[in-house]
Amino acid sequence: MTSRVEKYLARLDRLSGGREPRFFPVESTRQGLRGVTAIVYDDLPRGLLTTFTYGVSLATHPDWRHCSPELCLSVRSEDEIWAHAAGFLAEQLRGTCPFGPGDTVDFGERIVPESAMTGFCVFEPVAFAREDCSAIDVGVPGHEGHDVIAVQGLYPIHEVERQFINAYGIDVFRQQVWEPFDVLRAPAV
Template structure:
């Protein structure tokens, strides 16, 4: 019988066509919870660095009624620090941040030196279809209840954009003219 993480990785293998990712562990700071792992695919899809987490969904949050999240970032960059930032946030904020659509997260500083972006917005993943990121059954024999992962997209944004989303909502921002994977873009608003 496959374990929870094996089921999740099998799902990612299917989505990636069997491409081999790089794995980066993030040590746990939460007593009783294992660490988070960053699963990084280079040039998938073409030209993008795509990183997913595993370990956020091991925590609990009252807002997680229909599954627990893992995170997905897809950016036009080769700098793996983007993946490390998402892994860090997943580990540090699990159990306290719901990572719901429209949530913004202030990173507190530039995420990487070459980009002026200092925050993230959570929404549907950029590179996955709806059937690929919602309702991933990772339940194992002996587990009580339904164990489902929903993959949430993480979008790097500027501080002005974070403030705009918080004031006007994510839909107003999404309608602006911006390229979600471009980490060197100017602010859209």
């Protein structure tokens, strides 16, 4: 029988074309809940460092009715601190943050030294086709459709952008001219 994580990794394997990822485990701070793993791909898609999480969906949240999230961070950088930050954030906030479109997170400091960005926003992953990231059925045989993961995009943002999103919404922010993968860009608002 294929396990939940094996089904998820099989989807990532298809998405990546069979590339070998690196795995960065993050120990759980919650008793009875397994840790989070940051699954990192270099140059996927071309020129981006991409990190998928596994472990957010092991928690529960009242907003997660039909599916539970995992996160995908894609950045134009070679600094693997981005991957560690995604894993840390996923572990710390799973079960308390719904990780739904428009949610923002204040990291509290620069995420990496090279970038002035101090927060993240969430919406669908734009580096991949929607059908590759939504409705990943990881349920056991006979219970298909009862355990579904939807990958949510995690995007680094400046503090002023986080405040803007909180005030005006993610849809208004996304209408601004900005490059979601560029961690060295100026604020879009």
